[in-house]
Amino acid sequence: MEVTLKVNGRLCSADVEPRKTLLDAIREDLALPGSHAGCEHGVCGACTVLLDGEPVRSCLMFAVQADGYEITTIEGLAPAPGELNVVQDAFCETHGLQCGYCTPGMILTGHALLQRTTEPTREEIVEAISGNICRCTGYGQIVEAIEFAGERLRKANAPRDLKGAGANQPQVDPSAETDAPQEGVLKAAEADTPHGDRP
Amino acid sequence: MKPAPFEYVRPDSVAQACEMLAADEDARIIAGGQTLVPMLAMRLARAAKLIDIYRLPELNGIRVEGDVLVIGATTRQVQVERSALAMQSTPLLSKALPWVGHPPTRNRGTVGGSVANADPSAEIPLVAVTLGAEIEITNPDGVTSMPADDFFIGPMLTSVMPGDCVTAVRFPIWRHARVGTAFHEVSARKSDFAFVAAAAQVALDEDGKCIAAALGIGGVGDRALRLDVAKLVGETAGTARLKDIVAEAAAVLEPSSDLHVSAAYRMRVAVAFGVRALEDAMTDACSAATQSNRGAKQWR
Ligand code: FES
Ligand code: FES
Numbered sequence: 001m002e003v004t005l006k007v008n009g010r011l012c013s014a015d016v017e018p019r020k021t022l023l024d025a026i027r028e029d030l031a032l033p034g035s036h037a038g039c040e041h042g043v044c045g046a047c048t049v050l051l052d053g054e055p056v057r058s059c060l061m062f063a064v065q066a067d068g069y070e071i072t073t074i075e076g077l078a079p080a081p082g083e084l085n086v087v088q089d090a091f092c093e094t095h096g097l098q099c100g101y102c103t104p105g106m107i108l109t110g111h112a113l114l115q116r117t118t119e120p121t122r123e124e125i126v127e128a129i130s131g132n133i134c135r136c137t138g139y140g141q142i143v144e145a146i147e148f149a150g151e152r153l154r155k156a157n158a159p160r161d162l163k164g165a166g167a168n169q170p171q172v173d174p175s176a177e178t179d180a181p182q183e184g185v186l187k188a189a190e191a192d193t194p195h196g197d198r199p
Numbered sequence: 200m201k202p203a204p205f206e207y208v209r210p211d212s213v214a215q216a217c218e219m220l221a222a223d224e225d226a227r228i229i230a231g232g233q234t235l236v237p238m239l240a241m242r243l244a245r246a247a248k249l250i251d252i253y254r255l256p257e258l259n260g261i262r263v264e265g266d267v268l269v270i271g272a273t274t275r276q277v278q279v280e281r282s283a284l285a286m287q288s289t290p291l292l293s294k295a296l297p298w299v300g301h302p303p304t305r306n307r308g309t310v311g312g313s314v315a316n317a318d319p320s321a322e323i324p325l326v327a328v329t330l331g332a333e334i335e336i337t338n339p340d341g342v343t344s345m346p347a348d349d350f351f352i353g354p355m356l357t358s359v360m361p362g363d364c365v366t367a368v369r370f371p372i373w374r375h376a377r378v379g380t381a382f383h384e385v386s387a388r389k390s391d392f393a394f395v396a397a398a399a400q401v402a403l404d405e406d407g408k409c410i411a412a413a414l415g416i417g418g419v420g421d422r423a424l425r426l427d428v429a430k431l432v433g434e435t436a437g438t439a440r441l442k443d444i445v446a447e448a449a450a451v452l453e454p455s456s457d458l459h460v461s462a463a464y465r466m467r468v469a470v471a472f473g474v475r476a477l478e479d480a481m482t483d484a485c486s487a488a489t490q491s492n493r494g495a496k497q498w499r
Contacts, residue, residue, distance in 0.1 A: 001207065018207035018249070021236070040200035041237035048303060054277070055303045060236045064207050065229075065251060109303070130390055131301025 003064050007032065008076025016063045023047045025063035026073060034074035034104050038133070045132030048105035049073050055109045057131075074104035077111060087111045087149040096145030098136035105132045110146040118153040120146070202239035206248040213257055213337055213366060219250050221339050221362035226250055228364055230273045233300065233308035234316045258311070258366060261285055267333075268292075268370045272311025276300070276323075279310060288372045291330065291380040291400045295322040298382065301390045311365045314350075317357045320393040320418035322384070324351055327368060328423040329398045329415030335367035344369065353421045375402035375410065379484025381476040384418075385468060387459060393418035394460045395468040399476035403484045407435045412480075414445070414473055419465045420453040426473065427451075436481035445473040 004013045005022075007030055014029035023040070026049070027033050038046030040059045047059040050072035077085040087110050090096065097103040106129060113120055113128040120128070125146045126139075134142060210216040220226055225247035229235055232253075238244035252258060258273040261282050268288040270279060279285050280296040299305055299313065299322045313323040314334060327334070327347040334350045336343050339362060350358050359365065384396040396417040402410050412431040417423035426448035434440060454465035 017204065019202045019204050019239075021240075041240050042233065042304065045301075045303065051306070054306045056307045057233075057303050059240075060233055060304070061307065062207065062232075062236070062249075065232070065253065127297075127389075128302055130388075131303045 001064050003067050005030070005063065005066055005071060006069065007071045008073060009070075014063065018062060018064050020063050021059050022049070022061045022063045022066045022071075023058035025066075026058060026071075029063075032073050032075050036101055036104060038101065043133070044102070045105045045109070045129075046102055048108050048132065050108055050112055053112060053115060055105075055112050055131075072108065074108060077107065085111070086152055087114065087146065090145040090149035090152065091142070094141050094145040094148055096137065096142045102132055102134040102136075106134065106142055110142075110149065113146065114150050114153060118150045118157070120150060122147070200240045202236075203242060203245055205239075205246050207251065208248060209251045209254065211255075213252070213255060213364065214339075216250050216252050216255070217337055217339050217362065217364055219248070220364060223248055224361060228252055228315075231275065231307040231309040231312050233304045234312065234318075252364070253309070263288055263372070264369075266372050266374060268372055270310050270368050270370065272314075272335075272364075272366050272368070273309045274311075276305040276308045276310060276313070277302075280305060289326075289330065289370045290378070291382065291398055292323070292326045292370060294380055294382040295326045295396075295398060298322045298384050298390065298393070298396070310368055314368055315357065315359065315365045317351050317353075317355050317422070318392070319354045319420065319422050320396065321423075322382075322393070322396060322398075322417065323368075325396055325398050325415050325417035325423040327370065328417075328425050329413050330370055330400065331413075331425070332371065333369040334365060335369060336363045337366040338363045342366070348425065351422045373400065373402055373411065376405075377403045377484045377487040379403070379480040379482065379487055381479035381483060383472045383476050383479075385472070395419055395465055395472055397469070397472035397476040399473070399480040401431070401477065401480045401484050403436075403481065403487075407485060409434050409481065412477065414448070414477055416449070416452060416469045416473060419469050420455060424451060428477065431477065436478070436485055441477060442470075442474050445477065446470050449473060 001018055002015055012030055014025055016025050026035050035049055035058055036046040038044035042057050042060045047057055048055050049058045051069045087107050109129050109132055125143050227246040229249045229251050230253045253273050258271040260271045261284055262269050276299050286293045300308055313321050332347045333344040380400045382398050384393045386393050398415045401412045404410050409431050412428045414426045414428045415423055428444055428448050430444045449470050452469055454462040456462040
């Protein structure tokens with residue numbers, strides 16, 4: 001049966017048997033092996049993908065049922081090749097993974113939660129990942145990773161207090177004759193861009 | 200873990216789905232598939248044809264019809280969990296929903312699917328039995344409905360006949376001024392199958408006297424049961440008679456033993472949870488005047 005899937009923003013067609021799960025189609029027909037096959041009967045969460053932004057188990061639906069949805073797999077999270085999204089990065093920093101088998105599912109689940117709120121409580125995080133089994137980490141660092149990613153997202157968006165100037169007020173250095181930016185600001189901004197001023 | 204081959208069809212209407220179902224005895228309905236797909240994968244279930252009703256718009260939705268909250272069969276569990284309308288009308292259902300499966304299975308699992316599957320420890324059937332919901336069934340002859348208590352027969356067994364399709368569940372809304380609810384469950388891990396679950400709903404008058412009470416127990420026997428707690432009527436919160444009333448009513452339960460827990464444990468917990476659920480529901484009703492702490496965990 002011919003089915004057209006929209007995976008990570010790209011439309012792909014595949015000729016699949018109706019009994020082929022979405023998980024197997026993603027791994028075999030679309031050659032995206034980041035979604036892992038664990039139990040293949042809905043218990044472990046290793047196969048988690050996002051369907052219209054919400055985590056579902058891709059082993060619990062057939063590929064022929066998945067047309068028309070926006071499907072996101074772990075391959076679709078990073079902003080650019082070679083980069084990591086904020087949740088992925090947080091998992092690295094807090095040692096939220098060991099063997100990595102559960103990790104794509106954990107990260108997508110954490111990402112979906114943080115899309116709804118960047119300030120989840122510990123309970124909400126635990127509840128969100130309650131359907132994902134990890135045999136290695138003991139979960140502590142995974143919860144920490146999601147908390148950490150949330151904190152970064154919050155901070156990235158928070159208006160900053162600039163030398164006493166309130167929000168929406170121009171930042172003026174009283175000692176400056178003109179309204180040139182503060183010293184070092186431009187340099188810092190440059191160093192902040194992903195590759196600095198390197199090509 | 201791969202299902203046997205089958206044919207897949209997606210009808211355009213409920214009527215067409217029912218025709219297809221009636222025409223082929225090896226055909227089965229699929230919607231969210233959160234139970235059927237693993238059953239097929241483990242080859243505990245077989246189907247020659249899967250009729251997918253998941254996207255039929257006529258089956259999805261939550262609405263109030265008079266004193267009834269009607270939930271279309273393919274309404275996803277997460278939709279009910281997040282529904283303000285459900286929270287207002289049937290807070291007991293809203294309180295039970297976070298206990299249904301895990302968040303990812305609630306994202307795809309449906310209300311009708313949970314009911315049609317009739318797992319003895321499932322939360323939605325328990326609430327349906329507790330509140331005396333009606334299950335709407337459509338077949339080529341038309342639409343009928345049946346009280347939840349007659350619908351559920353045993354473990355994974357319902358009164359659904361070949362060619363029947365569950366199309367909605369109708370939960371009664373209590374219109375009393377002060378209604379309180381409570382839901383308690385114990386399982387090996389959160390969201391695993393319940394060993395025992397208790398659902399309670401009570402209504403109090405202005406003096407705090409009970410005017411209506413419902414208590415359901417799930418996970419204990421081969422289906423969820425509503426216990427007769429009519430003797431609670433006239434009592435107030437904190438009544439010393441509560442324990443006796445529940446213990447007496449619990450005599451109808453036929454607890455089973457399994458790998459995890461014994462029948463005696465189930466019985467003991469059923470009574471303890473029944474008492475606790477009714478107590479909490481009465482406390483909840485006392486504060487219902489302010490409507491503040493009604494309902495379950497808020498979704499944000
Ligand atoms: S592989 Fe899908 S839940 Fe385990
Ligand atoms: S890191 Fe090994 S299963 Fe989670």
